[in-house]
Every structure is written in structure tokens, then in C-alpha cells.
Amino acid sequence: MELNSYGQSPSTIYQQLAQKRTELANIDKKEIEKSEADNYDKTNPSNEKFDEQDYQRVLNKFKTLDNEVKIHEETHASSANTTAPIQYNYQMGPDGKLYANGGSVRFDTSIPEDEASANVKLEELKDASSAVDELSNADAQIARTANLNKLLLQRQGESYEN
Structure with a gap:
């Protein structure tokens, strides 16, 4: 994007700036989501084991009752x-x-x-x-x-x- 180009109108320049801001916001959003997912995985290392054990425990209670x-x-x-x-x-x-x-x-x-x-x-x-x-x-x-x-x-x- 060239700001000093005399061939571009101010509205075109603003559109390009808005588009770049949107791209940067999407990059930030993806980085935040990845960071939160990493933090969740660190605090819950055995998600699959816990979920399967919990599932079996609840299922066994249903069967017993x-x-x-x-x-x-x-x-x-x-x-x-x-x-x-x-x-x-x-x-x-x-x-x-x-x-x-x-x-x-x-x-x-x-x-x-x-x-x-x-x-x-x-x-x-x-x-x-x-x-x-x-x-x-x-x-x-x-x-x-x-x-x-x-x-x-x-x-x-x-x-x-x-």
C-alpha cells in the first residue's frame, strides 16, 4: 500500500487501512484462541482419561439403578x-x-x-x-x-x- 500515490483517493486509502486492521484483528484473535487452548491443555493434562472414566461412572450408575x-x-x-x-x-x-x-x-x-x-x-x-x-x-x-x-x-x- 502506497500512501503517497496521487492516483488513490482518500476513501480508497481508508478502505485499505480498514482491511489491514481487520486482518491484524483476526491474527490477534487466532493467537488468543491458541494461547487459551494451550493454557487449558496445561491445566487439564488427562482430559480424555477423565472424560472416559466419568462417562463410565455415570453409565454404570444408570445401569445399576x-x-x-x-x-x-x-x-x-x-x-x-x-x-x-x-x-x-x-x-x-x-x-x-x-x-x-x-x-x-x-x-x-x-x-x-x-x-x-x-x-x-x-x-x-x-x-x-x-x-x-x-x-x-x-x-x-x-x-x-x-x-x-x-x-x-x-x-x-x-x-x-x-
Whole structure:
């Protein structure tokens, strides 16, 4: 670029200066980006190992929870009559697959009119809801309700006998 050239107009010279400033700014931007990337690599030397270990740890948690939830709900379902299939809540794992993170079983809670059958059914509901190692709040509530209903049924039977 020749500034003393009489053949160039001032607007052309300003355009050339603006273009040179833009080129210099892009060079500066690239140098800053490279410097930041180098600094990041220095402070995080094992990025790939950490990411793979973290990925596997999270994936294993998803798989473990999925297995625990399915065993938990299947244990409930196998211990009493149900009115619907097991329903699971799913969450997408880091590998893009769906994993169960919760679930529910709908027990048949109808009470037979026969007192002996009602007692058997309430005991079955109580056992089915508390059959797992770790009771959820819903499990504990079903067990308490079945136990309370059984006590009420026994109390009614006693009052009819007197």
C-alpha cells in the first residue's frame, strides 16, 4: 500500500487501512484462541482419561439403578395380584439408551366380602408391599393401610360376635 500515490483517493486509502486492521484483528484473535487452548491443555493434562472414566461412572450408575428398579418392582408384582403391568419411569443415559429410574405396580386392592378371604388378601397386600429390602414411601403406606384394614376387619368381626 502506497500512501503517497496521487492516483488513490482518500476513501480508497481508508478502505485499505480498514482491511489491514481487520486482518491484524483476526491474527490477534487466532493467537488468543491458541494461547487459551494451550493454557487449558496445561491445566487439564488427562482430559480424555477423565472424560472416559466419568462417562463410565455415570453409565454404570444408570445401569445399576435400572437393574435395582426392575428387581424392586418385579418383587412387588410377583407377591400379589396386580391390575396392570408394571410401569417404569425412564431417563436417557449418556449412551442414548433409556434406563428405568422409578416404577410402580398397581395392586388389586378390592376386598372380598368373606372375612377369611379379606384377611388373606390384606395379608398378601401387606407382604407384597413390604417384600423388598428398601421400602419407598408408597410401599410403606400400602403396608400400613393393609394392616389397618386388617385390624378394622378383625374389630368388626369381634363386634358382630358380641
